[in-house]
Amino acid sequence: MSPFLAGVTWLLLFQCAGEVVSRVLGLPVPGPVVGMLLLFIALRVRDRVPDSIGAAADALARHMSLLFVPAGVGVMMYFGRLAGEWLPIAVALVVSTVVALAVAAITFAALARRAERAEVVAPETEQ
């Protein structure tokens, strides 16, 4: 079996497992996200990523933006509603996204700089 096919099969199996866990335990987290956590745990336990799963996951990640196209086309069903409320929606989407990008990037960069400076100053406390 090609590694790619084996990899896709593994991803689907973990998605199924995630779906089952999410339903049985009544979690608010959707199946694929639970599947991601389960796969992450499995990969950490094995301490390496099998080539098959790596190949399938990389291929899907590279073209992930394609997968959002069908949902995006759904905009055509809401032209009426959007026409009536386009201003609050557009301002809310643009401003909140721009500010969230800035806040997340600045916070991460500042905290990472601090964490790394602490490591340089006192490397022995890391142990």
Next chain:
Amino acid sequence: MSGDKFFELWVYLAATPLAGLTITLVAYTVGFAIYMHAKLHPLANPVLIAVIAIVISLRVGDVAYGTYFAGAQFVHFLLGPAVVGLAVPLARAWPTVSRLSVPVAGALAAGSAVALGLAVGIAWALGASPGTLASLAPKSVTAPIAMGIAERIGGVAALAAVFTVATGIIGAGLGKLVFDKVGVRDMRARGFALGLAAHGIGTARAFQVSAEAGTYAGLAFGLHGVLAAVLLPYIWRLTQLLAGKF
């Protein structure tokens, strides 16, 4: 071919799943070629180009969204395995990522609070309807998760998906500009912010720019999805209770 025969063939083809699937891939391929030609310019977003091209085609051909989706659902379905696969870059980068738990937690908390609070606050202040507000709330997390959250808090799932995709396109489009403006050059921070604010579309953009940025984008994307799915319904109920008090 006579006009009638051509019309019959068109009606037949437009109603098969083949048409919806094919037009999705053709439109995206064209969109991606334009994106490449524009040297990955963020505003030449392939999702945006594909969505506009498909909506115009469906309008011109008088095809309903449901008919289109019967074919496009095969692409939409792959979002599930793609989300599961995000465990891979995360597992590869874990040795470095785990040392950065403080920046990860801090940026996640600050960024997600801003994305949710500002989106709902601004739309509310400008007079959006309650159904629109509930559909806007989860707009920064990926479409399948956002749809589930919107339904739980009284929004419209399909509308939430539209807001989500729009947010992804806005974030992927403006990210570089924003990061340059605020002077953040750290690729990890830029990637993390893209994944947090613009989910899968931002993550795809980050991977196209650098593998390091992409890894942190995938991390933020996954964590934000889990956090929102668990907490947002409760936060929403709390704000409703508080709003009822005043």
